[in-house]
Amino acid sequence: AQSVAQPEDQVNVAEGNPLTVKCTYSVSGNPYLFWYVQYPNRGLQFLLKYITGDNLVKGSYGFEAEFNKSQTSFHLKKPSALVSDSALYFCAVRDIRWRALTFGSGTRLQVQP
Amino acid sequence: SQTIHQWPATLVQPVGSPLSLECTVEGTSNPNLYWYRQAAGRGLQLLFYSVGIGQISSEVPQNLSASRPQDRQFILSSKKLLLSDSGFYLCAWRELSGEKLFFGSGTQLSVL
Numbered sequence A: 001a002q003s004v005a006q007p008e009d010q011v012n013v014a015e016g017n018p019l020t021v022k023c024t025y026s027v028s029g030n031p032y033l034f035w036y037v038q039y040p041n042r043g044l045q046f047l048l049k050y051i052t053g054d055n056l057v058k059g060s061y062g063f064e065a066e067f068n069k070s071q072t073s074f075h076l077k078k079p080s081a082l083v084s085d086s087a088l089y090f091c092a093v094r095d096i097r098w099r100a101l102t103f104g105s106g107t108r109l110q111v112q113p
Numbered sequence B: 001s002q003t004i005h006q007w008p009a010t011l012v013q014p015v016g017s018p019l020s021l022e023c024t025v026e027g028t029s030n031p032n033l034y035w036y037r038q039a040a041g042r043g044l045q046l047l048f049y050s051v052g053i054g055q056i057s058s059e060v061p062q063n064l065s066a067s068r069p070q071d072r073q074f075i076l077s078s079k080k081l082l083l084s085d086s087g088f089y090l091c092a093w094r095e096l097s098g099e100k101l102f103f104g105s106g107t108q109l110s111v112l
Helices: none
Strands: A003-005 A010-014 A019-021 A024-026 A033-038 A044-050 A056-058 A064-068 A073-078 A087-094 A101-103 A107-112 B003-007 B010-013 B019-026 B032-038 B044-052 B055-058 B065-070 B073-078 B087-094 B107-111
Touching: A003 A087, A003 A101, A010 A019, A019 A107, A024 A073, A033 A064, A033 A073, A044 A056, A044 A064, A073 A087, A101 B044, B003 B087, B010 B019, B019 B032, B019 B087, B019 B107, B032 B073, B044 B065, B044 B073, B055 B065, B073 B087
Parallel strands: A010 A107, B010 B107
Antiparallel strands: A003 A024, A019 A073, A033 A044, A033 A087, A056 A064, A064 A073, A087 A101, A087 A107, B003 B019, B019 B073, B032 B044, B032 B087, B044 B055, B065 B073, B087 B107
């Protein structure tokens, strides 16, 4: 079965600094990876996906993610953090038959002004 | 454009009472539909998914059930709520050939 792990419960970063939110995956076959963001008391919003192609994937709100097959990682990055980026971030992987997404435990990003 | 409606936004129910949460999608047809539960504001657990009317797949044994009486309607139910059913319930949909899940705004259920 596929799974993703987010090793950090919380990431703190100062506004204007680069940020990284970590994710590692475990799948059999080709990985289909996603990042979603959740603001308080809201549903999740899609940020970006990796299906195939370039290892650096660009998404919404200036976020990007780097796919690394040898390290089985899919870390979320942004060159310059904003206070408004503070939210809960989820990494996810879909199963081979695309029945549903399996989500990680989430990482809370706190950007300090 | 497509929209997803989920209600109610909050619900407080006594233990042993029934539950019915409803989710509807507009602007698309034959979507895949999902119910997730989020406990304590963290990880999401897939509860049910549906690929068509009357077709429900359950991911974990539990006190809940789901039904899809119409193409764009997905209902989460329970006959008797337990304390452990408290949580944030999220409905989501996906186009058959799409790669993105679109989520509703969620229902915060408190069982007391």
